[in-house]
Amino acid sequence: MEQLNYDVLSRSGYEGFIQKDAPVKVLQFGEGNFLRAFVDYFFDISNEKAGFNGKVALVQPIAQGLTDLINKQEGLYTLYLRGSENGQKVDMKRVISAVDCCLNPYNKSDYDKMMEIAASDDLDIIASNTTEAGIAYDPACNFTDTPASSFPGKLTQVLYTRFKAGKKGVVVLSCELIDNNGKELLKCVNQYIDQWKLGDDFKTWVNTENIFCSTLVDRIVPGRIRDEKEVAKLEEANGYHDELIDVGEIFGVWIIEGPQELEDRLPFKKAGVNVHVVPDVMPYKHRKVRILNGAHTGFVLGAYLAGFDIVRDCMHNETVSGFMNKMLNEEVIPTLVDHLDENDLNNFAAAVKDRFNNPFVNHELMSISLNSTSKWKARNMPSFLQYIDKNHKLPTCLTMSLAAYIAFYSNDVQELTEAGLVCKRPKGNTYTVSDDRWALEFYYEHRNDSDKELVAAVLGNEKMWDQDLNKIEGLTEKVTENLHLIRTEGAEKAYASCL
Incomplete structure (x- = not known):
């Protein structure tokens, strides 16, 4: 030819x-x-x-x-x-x-x-x-x-x-x-x-x-x-x-x-x-980071623990997609409306849902999970903190997302290898968490903590968050409650409890 x-x-x-x-x-x-x-x-x-x-x-x-x-x-x-x-x-x-x-x-x-x-x-x-x-x-x-x-x-x-x-x-x-x-x-x-x-x-x-x-x-x-x-x-x-x-x-x-x-x-x-x-391009960068990237980091770790492997399948599940939609529409977008048109933000979020449902791309949740400590801080933390500042209460889905992040990094820890922290998934297979070495070593050192001890240690780690999150009223207790729910009832039921 x-x-x-x-x-x-x-x-x-x-x-x-x-x-x-x-x-x-x-x-x-x-x-x-x-x-x-x-x-x-x-x-x-x-x-x-x-x-x-x-x-x-x-x-x-x-x-x-x-x-x-x-x-x-x-x-x-x-x-x-x-x-x-x-x-x-x-x-x-x-x-x-x-x-x-x-x-x-x-x-x-x-x-x-x-x-x-x-x-x-x-x-x-x-x-x-x-x-x-x-x-x-x-x-x-x-x-x-x-x-x-x-x-x-x-x-x-x-x-x-x-x-x-x-x-x-x-x-x-x-x-x-x-x-x-x-x-x-x-x-x-x-x-x-x-x-x-x-x-x-x-x-x-x-x-x-x-x-x-x-x-x-x-x-x-x-x-x-x-x-x-x-x-x-x-x-x-x-x-x-x-x-x-x-x-x-x-x-x-x-x-x-x-x-x-x-x-x-x-x-x-x-x-x-x-x-x-x-x-000014920066508000649009915030839109992309908090809505597109923030959606990924916000739901994939819990979704993986719930048994999902690729993004598109998550969009076909009523609970996971509902959790993501509520997180974006009720908790993330309201923190951006001071700098961008709300219709523009809603249209961008709608396009994100289409993009996640791309029938031609098998986007693996584990590939998105890489370096989730810094990703959660950069992509989700600004929305989380601004929501609290604006509403004087905890955002339901973002708080659950933080608990899911902790669960993903501490789920039945097996060992710490050169490749990363080996954990065990509820459906039986092991998976390897990839992140900065200090973050992996932190979770390995705390592998025998109770849920309450682990949450307090994570939220208080100022190297992770540049601040002690335990000082946010009610956060330590709520994340501990959410983590316990993920461990005992499963991540999908935990996500469903937010809806």
């Missing part, structure tokens, strides 16, 4: 939107599955729906990558967006034609091509996702390196070329998974400007004529389809061989922090996609 390119695609009978020719308006650092299923998808839709008429030139951020493969397919690849939407199964196919080419800047000719794009009149946007470690200042980088090894170093070189060419500033959309990603990236660029002595005029241009946006990205992208039989079946139906098939969930939202006029400069609003320009 012939490999995908424009000629092969035209002969395959594909009837979807394709834009073969357009100027390069976007320079993108990163060519991996996530960016191709997220950023490039949104630009592809913008070409179709908003007349963006722009292509994306990808830049391979490290010496090894997908450049040759992407260029062999002339930038084309097949994207499948799969999941549940409004309770309905969705499996959507789209051939993405927004990518112009991929450049490996460690190759001299590609480095020169990158700089040619940097100096062009058409370039308006630079996007990136170079992993969490990508936004880092490395003083070993030199201006004369072709290219600088760090991403901020490469970006500084690109911007300097654009400045020397007398071109307008660009919009920088940082998608790396760190807080204030755009601000941190700009900080690194300024460090290189100073280190490389590139001048005050350039520094002023970078900081006043360019817009560095912190952004929040949200789409689960499994990437490649690993079932060879499924791939063969899809390619038979498509009529071509595709080495770059990409898979993401149907849900996707991109929150971009920037001035309101940016909404008209970017094509996304006109295209009608789920991309939003906001003055």
Whole structure:
């Protein structure tokens, strides 16, 4: 079967939107599955729906990558967006034609091509996702390196070329998974400007004529389809061989922090996609962490003890799904309404329920359970404390969730190994708790405590919570009561008692 390119695609009978020719308006650092299923998808839709008429030139951020493969397919690849939407199964196919080419800047000719794009009149946007470690200042980088090894170093070189060419500033959309990603990236660029002595005029241009946006990205992208039989079946139906098939969930939202006029400069609003320009991205990060991630951490540990193994099955159980819904709707969302619209929060929570019910993803509860001590603190504790502050009483479900966390870490402890704390599940099998070593050692040391002693010790561990939670009125007694209920009646009945 012939490999995908424009000629092969035209002969395959594909009837979807394709834009073969357009100027390069976007320079993108990163060519991996996530960016191709997220950023490039949104630009592809913008070409179709908003007349963006722009292509994306990808830049391979490290010496090894997908450049040759992407260029062999002339930038084309097949994207499948799969999941549940409004309770309905969705499996959507789209051939993405927004990518112009991929450049490996460690190759001299590609480095020169990158700089040619940097100096062009058409370039308006630079996007990136170079992993969490990508936004880092490395003083070993030199201006004369072709290219600088760090991403901020490469970006500084690109911007300097654009400045020397007398071109307008660009919009920088940082998608790396760190807080204030755009601000941190700009900080690194300024460090290189100073280190490389590139001048005050350039520094002023970078900081006043360019817009560095912190952004929040949200789409689960499994990437490649690993079932060879499924791939063969899809390619038979498509009529071509595709080495770059990409898979993401149907849900996707991109929150971009920037001035309101940016909404008209970017094509996304006109295209009608789920991309939003906001003055402050942090409330939306709190929304994601407390609702999406907080829901996971809030119910999975008890659900695992109740006998469930994957998230989707939990959503089909009336008790567990009811527990999660009550936790989100009555305890988490009310703590966020001071900073975000309540309808927006409710819609996001509804989408979370669809995402957890994804028929294409077997998301294992044990994989979510990793490092639950720090996760509960980061994802659930803020809602827990704010609920108490606002209502002057304990939140029923979040308090039960805290008890379930303790139960998961102390359920019939067998031994402490290099891999983690081995516990025994009510249905008979053992499981290994993975967390920071000090947390595992703490639970192992307290393995013979009574429920009351254990709860008091956990809640009083200031290394876990940065405070003594025993000081919260009624909490020690209620968590002890909940833990006893989980141990004697089972986690599912304990969850049911909250409803």
